[in-house]
Amino acid sequence: MAPAVLLRAAVCVTGRFPALAGVDLAVDPGETVVLEGPNGAGKTTLLRLCAGLLALSGGEALVLGCDLGAGDRSSLRRRVGMLGHHAGLYDDLTVAENVRFALRAAGRSAAEGDDAMTRLELVGRLRRTAVGRLSAGQRRRVALAVLVARRPELWLLDEPHAGLDRAGRAVLGAAVAEAAAGGATVLLASHEPEEAVPLADRVVSLAGGRVTAVRARRAADAPARGGAHVA
Amino acid sequence: MASPPPAWSRRRAVIVHVLGAASVLAVAITVWLGLWVTPPDQHLRDEVRLVYVHPPIAWVALYLAFGLGALSSVLWLWTRTRSAAWDRLAAASMEVGTVFTALTLVTGSIWGRATWGVWWAWDARLTSTALLLVLQLGYLAVRRVPSDRDARARRSAVVALVAAVDVPIVHFSVDWWTTLHQGGTVTNPNLSPTIHGSMAWTLLLGFVAFTLLFAWLLVVRYRLVTLAEWREDTELAEALHERWAEGGPVAERRAAVPTATTATAAPGALAGARPAGPPAGS
């Protein structure tokens, strides 16, 4: 079975800065990998590279069968879902309108969006609220609803736990677990190991634009995902 | 540690110097012939002398420099012919072209002053050239925005393309604009003097001289662009080394990628990948 993500000595230069300085990584389909590392280690760049947003400056990268060095990244982007620092939502539109727009853009039906919003507890008056009025955590949930509804093969989450309250984190954890159970590959960058590692199959440490360590999730880390999560 | 800058072979350096000397010499001869040797025109008297300088400069500015800049931009944009050389050529050509466009305006203005007594007139050619200058300045402004090479090339190429599309439209509209203007005009459509004899030769020499001058400046500017990119790459290599130092010791590569399936992606699938930067694990 071919890896979902395969990077060999991948170099990615943003501006004049080599954000990724030779990354080696292989992720199997359906695997959940947590990326950890200090600020500036290149986690966001790695995720954006895998989303097909950045050009590869050196080395090799193969994501969902797409060779990132070869040029056409637009077909990859449709199969990938990313939750980044910016939610990519329109402040003046309501939650429901944003979700509907995003789904129709992705070629999905609006009904799937309603379903996802309900599962993420975006109901009632919240749906009719303009996104600009929501808190950061709530905005993250809206973006997550879009992601859940789109059901991409590869999930790229950039510090998704930041700013979320306990309930939000639970909802996020459940969504990620569900996606992984459904066969999606998940790459999650996080500063909060207690939240992220329980979801992971492997933990990859990144520093200075390179992978410094890889380890499987140990029993001592936390209960396996799919186990007890906060109700 | 750093690789040396790409150097010109001795022969190429000599050729470039010869080109430079020849162009300067040709321009000087044109000026000499134009100012002292050729006879003044019957109607336009001494003012005609600018015809040896203004039209050649204008031709170089618009068709040669701008045309080359637009063409190489399109070649860069088209993925099948994309190559960093086109981007460098476009940058060099547009920049030298801007200088020539400005010179076109200056010589045109001087000619206008000599012929009509005004420093500026809204005739078709001057106006179109002024607009061309602004378009080229826009191109230069976009090139100065700090970004990575690919993004910069992309943006500049689009600006060049749109400008190239705009130039004929501007030319037509301004042309109609001035010819339909009635009453109180300062422009004299009969500006082209009859050219014969020594004047024709001088004019021809003028075209050759300024074309040579453009070629020389273009080559030198292109070289500067190449050197600037080399320096960026060197700085990048140093930045890479610093970046690695940031990360501390890196685990052995093979063992660091445990996976249930060993990397079974056929190496062929990644064929055509660009060579990696400086070797890792230094």
Added chain:
Amino acid sequence: MWRDGVLVAGKDLRIELRSRVVLHQVVPVAVLMLVLFAFALGPATAPMVAAAPGLFWVAVLFTGVLAVQRSAALEGGDGGRDGLRLSGLDPAGVFLGKAAAVAVQLLVLEAVLSAGVVLFYGAHVRSPGALVVASVTGTAGLAAAGTLYGALAAGLRVRETLLPLLFLPVAAPVLVAGTKVWQSALGAAGAGSGDPWLRLLVVFAVVYLAVGVVIFGPLQEAP
């Protein structure tokens, strides 16, 4: 492509309906420009009437820059542009959609401006049909070129100053042609027929729409 265009145009227009930025900020600037022109040329009405066609189009151009800035700003900074690229929308469709939304807003602006010109400068309109055609075609071209450059400059810190520098020279032919059409429509002395100018406006619009559709996608690849 067309489906995505309609989707994006609808989205942009809905945002405008909610936020009313163009209505509450750009339209007043347009009216203000007319007033300022009056200060510059008046108080006698003769110079204003003579200059009215040109002033109209100059005002359209400058408020057009504002409308395009707003359209580009809707997509947010870096994150927003990522969002659009990740959304699965066809770039050519995005271009047409955003250009259409800008065009609609510009047409509203032009309606206000023409009413203002007729009102403030006492211009008499002889053939309104030509004016409408000129407005529609000129606007299409301006919206196309503006949206293209708006995307190019999007996310750059120098966007506010770069966009006018890039857009206005390209828009100059529309100014020339539009003014001529207005001059003939207002029956100004020595104006000549407006027809060739209308044709120029159509050519401009077609060319820039075509260029935008082709080049918008490759342009987006610049992160």
